[in-house]
Amino acid sequence: MRLALTLLAAVSLPVSAxxxxxxxxxxxxxxxxxNAVHTLRQIPEACARIEGMFTGQAADPYKFAVVRTSPTCQPRARFVDAAKVKPSEQTGWKFNDLIRVPNAxxxxxxxxxxxxxxxxATAVPPKLDAQGQARIYLQDSKQVAATNKMPAVPVFAAAMSVEGKACGG
Structure with missing residues (x-):
């Protein structure tokens, strides 16, 4: 199942020198x-993988999408559209990965x-109980969710660009 984020070259962030x-x-x-779909990166905590494919079309040479890995996976992180959030180190984002995929x-x-x-920033492990275990109880979590004060989760974003010159076709 494809997530709502289907990210294309048209919405990529500018290439930084x-x-x-x-x-x-x-x-x-x-x-x-x-035309061969390939996995670029898996992000287990977001229950997602990034897939890409060279299209062979000059106008849109490469497409990529964020794909949910399993309908039963419970994400511990979110994936957002990089074009909307414009990640940068100045806004608290960490440059996590740079993936270069040559066209065969x-x-x-x-x-x-x-x-x-x-x-x-606010994620902290639960306190240990009397047995020394970190436990999360469903009823307690439901009460916290009802107050709209859920703890923050990590967020990922990906941007794609095509570099180099296109071949004749």
């Missing part, structure tokens, strides 16, 4: 074929996905 150093250090991934058919072109993470 000097990205900050990402929290995750990775090299360029394997070149990907046109057109080596001069690559998709670049930037993943940002905003930690939950």
């Amino acid at each position: 000097a990205d900050p150093k990402p929290e995750i250090n990775r090299g360029t991934v394997q070149p990907q074929a046109v 058919v057109c080596p001069s072109q690559q998709a670049v996905v930037r993943v940002w993470r905003k930690p939950a």
